[in-house]
Amino acid sequence: MKSDKTTDKELQIQLASNAALASLINLTILPIIGFIALIWIYRKTQAGTIARYHAVLGFKINIVAAAVLFLVSALMILFGGFNSPWTWVYVITYFTLVHTLFIVLAVWALVRAWSGDTLLNSNSS
Amino acid sequence: MKYQSQSIAKLYFIAAIGLFVGQILFGVILGLQYVMGDFLFPEIPFNVARMVHTNLLIVWLLFGFMGSAYYLVPEEAERELYAPWLAKLMFWIFLVAGALTILGYLLVPYATLAEITMNDLLPTMGREFLEQPTITKIGIVIVALSFLFNIGMTILSGRKTVINLVMLTGMTGLAVFFLFSFYNPDNLVLDKYFWWFVVHLWVEGVWELIMASILAYVLIKITGVDREVIEKWLYIIIAMALITGLIGTGHHFFWIGTPGYWQWLGSVFSALEPIPFFMMTLFAFNVVNKRRRDHPNKAATLWALGTAVMAFLGAGVWGFLHTLAPVNYYTHGTQITAAHGHMAFYGAYVMVVLTMISYSMPIMRGQKAGNDRAQIVEMWSFWLMTVSMVFITLFLTGAGILQVYLQRYSEDPMTFMVTQDKIEVFYWMREVAGLVFLAGLGAYITSFFVKGEEVKIA
Amino acid sequence: MRETFTKGMARNIYYGGSVFFFLVLLGLTVDTVRSLPKTDNSQNLTEEVAAGKRLWEINNCIGCHTLLGEGAYFAPELGNVYTRYGENTEAIKIFIKSRPKDGIPGRRSMPQFNFTEEELEQIAQFLKYADGIKTARNWPPNIQG
Numbered sequence: 001m002k003s004d005k006t007t008d009k010e011l012q013i014q015l016a017s018n019a020a021l022a023s024l025i026n027l028t029i030l031p032i033i034g035f036i037a038l039i040w041i042y043r044k045t046q047a048g049t050i051a052r053y054h055a056v057l058g059f060k061i062n063i064v065a066a067a068v069l070f071l072v073s074a075l076m077i078l079f080g081g082f083n084s085p086w087t088w089v090y091v092i093t094y095f096t097l098v099h100t101l102f103i104v105l106a107v108w109a110l111v112r113a114w115s116g117d118t119l120l121n122s123n124s125s
Numbered sequence: 126m127k128y129q130s131q132s133i134a135k136l137y138f139i140a141a142i143g144l145f146v147g148q149i150l151f152g153v154i155l156g157l158q159y160v161m162g163d164f165l166f167p168e169i170p171f172n173v174a175r176m177v178h179t180n181l182l183i184v185w186l187l188f189g190f191m192g193s194a195y196y197l198v199p200e201e202a203e204r205e206l207y208a209p210w211l212a213k214l215m216f217w218i219f220l221v222a223g224a225l226t227i228l229g230y231l232l233v234p235y236a237t238l239a240e241i242t243m244n245d246l247l248p249t250m251g252r253e254f255l256e257q258p259t260i261t262k263i264g265i266v267i268v269a270l271s272f273l274f275n276i277g278m279t280i281l282s283g284r285k286t287v288i289n290l291v292m293l294t295g296m297t298g299l300a301v302f303f304l305f306s307f308y309n310p311d312n313l314v315l316d317k318y319f320w321w322f323v324v325h326l327w328v329e330g331v332w333e334l335i336m337a338s339i340l341a342y343v344l345i346k347i348t349g350v351d352r353e354v355i356e357k358w359l360y361i362i363i364a365m366a367l368i369t370g371l372i373g374t375g376h377h378f379f380w381i382g383t384p385g386y387w388q389w390l391g392s393v394f395s396a397l398e399p400i401p402f403f404m405m406t407l408f409a410f411n412v413v414n415k416r417r418r419d420h421p422n423k424a425a426t427l428w429a430l431g432t433a434v435m436a437f438l439g440a441g442v443w444g445f446l447h448t449l450a451p452v453n454y455y456t457h458g459t460q461i462t463a464a465h466g467h468m469a470f471y472g473a474y475v476m477v478v479l480t481m482i483s484y485s486m487p488i489m490r491g492q493k494a495g496n497d498r499a500q501i502v503e504m505w506s507f508w509l510m511t512v513s514m515v516f517i518t519l520f521l522t523g524a525g526i527l528q529v530y531l532q533r534y535s536e537d538p539m540t541f542m543v544t545q546d547k548i549e550v551f552y553w554m555r556e557v558a559g560l561v562f563l564a565g566l567g568a569y570i571t572s573f574f575v576k577g578e579e580v581k582i583a
Numbered sequence: 584m585r586e587t588f589t590k591g592m593a594r595n596i597y598y599g600g601s602v603f604f605f606l607v608l609l610g611l612t613v614d615t616v617r618s619l620p621k622t623d624n625s626q627n628l629t630e631e632v633a634a635g636k637r638l639w640e641i642n643n644c645i646g647c648h649t650l651l652g653e654g655a656y657f658a659p660e661l662g663n664v665y666t667r668y669g670e671n672t673e674a675i676k677i678f679i680k681s682r683p684k685d686g687i688p689g690r691r692s693m694p695q696f697n698f699t700e701e702e703l704e705q706i707a708q709f710l711k712y713a714d715g716i717k718t719a720r721n722w723p724p725n726i727q728g
Contacts, residue, residue: 085530089523092446097519100442104406104434111411159657162691167684170694171657172646236696239641251640253654287594309640311633313713314623317653318615353590360593367601371608380722381651382622383615388719390611454720458652458660538727541659542691 013116015044015051020113023058024106027065027099035062054113061109065102069095126488128199130206135489136216137192138482142570144185144223145475149563151178156556160549169231176230176256182470183254184223187265189478190299190335191272194292196485197342198276202283207275215271222264226257248309252320255306262306269300287356288345291338291363298331314382325374328469329440333366333401336436336477343429343484344409348416358408366401373398376448380457388450395448399441402473409433421580422487422494424503424572428480431511435472443468443518455533460548461525468518471510479569486573487580496577503572509565516558524551624715635709638702647693650713652723657691660728665707665714667726672707679703 019041026034042055073091080087112119126132154174158164165174199206206212229238235251242258244250249259257265273296280289305322341359345352375391378384409430420426443465447456456462483503487495495503532544539547619625639645647658668674679698686692698706 085527085535088530089526092526093519093522096442096446096522097515100438104437107403107406108410111407111414114411115414117414158691161689163686163689166686166692167694170647171691172643172655175646175655175657176643235643235646236641244641248637248640251643251645253645256643256646311628311636312619312623312625313636313650314619314716315616317651318612357588357590357593360590360597364593364597364600367597368604371601371604372611374608375611377653378615380718380720381653382619382624382716382718384618384622385719386611387615454722455724457722458649458654458656460656463656532727533724538725540727544727545691 009116012049012051013113015041015049016054016113016116017110019045019051019055019058020106020110023054023061024103024110026058026062027103027106038062050113050116050118053118054109057109057119058106061102061106065099069099069102126200127203128205130209130212131196131199131485132489133206133209133212133216134192134196134485136213137188137195138486140216140220141185141188141192141478142482144181144188146566146570147227148178148181148185149559149566151175151181153556153559153563156552156559159552160556173230173235176235177227179254180230180256181227184219186474186478188219189474189481190296190332190339193335193339193478193481193485194272194276194296196481196489197339198279198289198292199283201286201289201342202279204279204283207278207282211271211275215268215275218264219268222261222268226261229258230256247307249307252306252309252316254324255320259307262303265303266300269296269303273297273300286352287359288338288342291334291341291359295331295334295338298334299327302326302331317381318378318383321374321377325377326371328474329370329373329398330367332474333370334363336432336473337362337366337401337405339477339481340405340409340429340432343425343480344412346484347420347422347426347429348412349418349420350412350415355412358404358412362401362404362408365397365404369394369397369400376450376453379450379453392448392450396445398448399437399445402437402441406433406437420494422484422500424495424500424507425480425484427504427507428476428483431507432472432476432480435468435476435511435514437472438515439465439468439470439472439518443522446522455529456525459525459528459533460521460551461529464518464521464525467521468514471514476511492580494580495572496575496579498577499572499575502568502575506565506567506569506572509568510562511565513558513561513565517555517562520551520555520558524548524555527551622717624712624717627712627715629708629712631705631708632712635705635707635712638698638706639709642696649728651716651718658693660723661710662713662716662718663723663726663728665711667728672704672711675707675710676703679706 019038022034022038022041024034026032026038038055038058042052042059045052045055073095076091076094077087080090109119151174154165154169155171155178158171158174195206195212229241233241235256238258239250242260244259247259249262250256255262273293276296277293280293302323305319308319310316310319337359341355344350345355372390373395375387376395378387378391410433413426413430447453447461447465487493494500527548528544531539531547532541644650644661645654647655649656649660649662651662652660664675665672668678679693679696680703682693682695684695
C-alpha cells in the first residue's frame with residue numbers, strides 16, 4: 001500500500017499549504033476572513049500531522065500578531081493620547097515594522113508547508 | 126568562471142564599490158547638514174552634496190547592473206562575450222565621464238557647469254536625479270547602447286535563456302526610458318509628467334526586471350534548484366511588476382496639475398505594487414528552502430535572502446504606506462518619502478548588486494567562495510548595513526510623521542523651518558545610524574582582503 | 584507552484600500583461616496631455632517664465648526645495664510660495680537677494696546667487712506661474728506647503 005501512503009502525504013502537504021496560505025492571507029489582504037478559512041481547514045486536519053502543525057502555527061502567528069499589533073498600539077494611544085503627534089509617530093512606525101515582520105514569518109511558514117516541513121526542523125517522515 | 130570574458134565584471138564591480146563609498150561619505154555629510162545647517166557652507170552646499178549622493182548612487186548601480194550582466198550573460202548564453210574590448214572601453218569612458226561630472230558638481234558652481242557644458246543648446250540639467258550635464262547624458266546613452274549591442278549580440282548568437290532575455294529587456298527599457306531625460310518642456314506640468322517616465326519607469330518598472338533576473342541567476346547557482354521552476358517564478362514576478370507598476374506611475378500624478386482620475390488609478394495600481402516584491406520574498410525563501418546543495422558561499426545566500434526581504438520591506442511596505450491618494454495628500458514631499466527612498470533603493474537595488482558581487486567576485490578571484498573568515502566579516506557587514514538602514518528608515522519615518530502632523534495636519538500649522546527644528550532629534554539619530562552604515566561598509570570592503578584557507582573550485 | 588500552472592502560462596501573462604498595460608499608459612498619457620491646458624496655467628507661460636524656469640534649473644533649486652512636492656526636503660515647498668508671500672513677487676525677490684554670502688552660523692541658509700534684477704524678476708514670475716497651476720484638492724494642504 002505504498003502508493004496510498006504517498007498520496008496521503010501529498011494530501012497532508014496540500015492541507016498544510018492551505019493552512020499556511022490562509023494564515024498569510026489573514027495577516028495581509030483579508031483579515032478575519034482568512035482566519036475563518038484557517039478554522040475551517042483546521043477542522044479537516046488530524047492530530048500529529050504536518051497539516052495540523054501548520055494550522056496550529058497559523059493560529060499562533062495570527063493570535064500573537066493581533067495581540068502584539070493591536071494591543072500594544074491601543075496601549076500607545078491610551079497612554080500617549082489620541083491628539084498627540086508623538087503617539088502617531090510610535091504607533092504608525094511600530095505597526096508597520098512589526099506587521100511586516102509577522103508577514104515575513106508567515107511567508108517562511110508557507111514555504112516550509114510547501115516542502116512538508118515544520119518551521120525549524122526538516123520533517124522527512 | 127566558465128568564460129574568460131566574464132572577468133570584465135570585476136572592473137565594473139570594483140568601480141561600483143568605490144563609488145558606493147563616495148555616495149555614503151556624502152550621505153553622512155548631508156545627514157550632518159540637516160542638523161548643522163552651516164556645515165561646509167558655502168563650499169559644499171546641501172544641494173551639491175545631495176546631487177553627488179544621488180548621482181553616485183545611480184552611476185554605481187548602473188556599474189553594478191552592467192557588471193552583473195557581463196558576468197551572467199556569457200555563462201547563460203554559453204559563449205564568450207561578443208566584444209570584450211568594447212566592454213572595457215565603455216568601462217573607462219563611463220568611469221571618466223562619471224568622475225568628471227562629479228568633479229564638476231564639486232569644483233564649480235552648478236550654473237557655471239551648465240554654462241561650460243553648453244546646457245543652453247539642449248537644456249536638460251537641474252531636474253532631480255537628472256542633474257547631469259547634457260553631454261554626460263549623451264555619454265550615458267552611448268555607453269548604454271554599446272552595452273546593449275554587446276550583450277544583445279552575445280545573447281542572439283548564444284543560448285537564449287529566460288534570465289538572459291529578461292536582463293536584455295530590462296536593460297533595453299532602461300536605455301529607452303532614459304531618452305525622456307532629453308525632453309524638458311517649459312510647461313512645468315508636462316516636464317514633471319515625463320520626468321517620471323525616466324524615474325518611475327526605471328525604479329518601479331524595468332529595474333525590477335534587472336533585479337529579478339540577477340536574483341534568479343544567483344539563486345540557480347547557489348541552490349541548484351531546477352531552472353524550469355525558477356524561470357516560472359521569474360516570469361510571474363516581472364509580469365506583476367509591469368502590470369502593477371506601469372499604471373502605478375499614476376501615484377506620482379496626484380498633485381502636479383494632472384487629471385483627477387490619476388487619484389484612483391494611481392492609488393489602486395500602486396497599492397498592488399508590493400505584490401512583485403512580496404513574490405520575490407516568497408520565491409527566494411522557497412528556492413533556498415528547497416535547495417539541492419549547500420553552496421559554500423553562505424554570504425551570497427544571506428545577501429540573496431536579504432535583498433528579497435528588504436526590497437519587500439522598503440519598496441513594498443514603505444511604498445504602500447504613503448501611496449494611497451488620501452494619505453499622500455498629507456505625506457507628499459515630506460521625510461516619509463525620504464524614508465521610503467532610502468530603504469527601497471538599499472533593499473532592492475544596492476543589495477541585489479551586492480548579492481551578485483558576493484557570488485561572483487570570489488569566483489573571478491579563483492575561488493569558489495570567500496574563505497570562512499572573509500565570509501564572517503562580509504556577513505557582519507551585511508547585518509551592520511542592513512540593520513542601520515532599517516533604523517535610518519524608522520527615524521526618517523518618525524521625522525516624517527511628526528512633520529506631517531505639525532506642518533500639514535494640525536489646525537494651526539507651523540512653518541517648514543520651525544517644523545524642522547521640532548524634528549531635529551530624529552535627524553541626529555539618523556546621522557548616528559548613518560555612521561553605523563559607514564562602519565558596515567568599511568567591514569564590507571575589509572572582507573575582500575581577509576586572508577584564510579581558500580575554498581577551491583571543485 | 585502547481586504543475587498545472589506552466590512556465591508558458593507565466594510567460595504569456597508577462598507578455599500580454601505588460602503590453603496591455605503599456606498601451607493603457609500610452610492612452611492615458613495622450614488623454615492627460617490633451618486635458619492639461621485646463622489646469623497647467625499655460626496661458627501664463629510667458630518668455631519670462633520660461634527664462635525663470637531655466638534659472639531655476641541651472642541653479643539646482645530642486646536640490647534643496649520641493650516644487651509641487653517633488654525635489655529635496657531640506658528647504659520649504661515653493662509651489663505655493665507666491666501665495667505664502669502675500670501674492671507679492673517683490674517679497675520673493677527681496678528674500679533671494681538678502682541671503683548672506685557666508686550663510687547663517689549654525690543654521691541652514693540659502694546660498695547667495697548674485698542674480699541680476701532681470702533674473703530675479705524671471706525667477707519670481709516662474710514661481711508665480713507654478714503657483715497658478717491647478718493641483719487636485721488645491722494641494723498643498725495649507726499655506727505652509
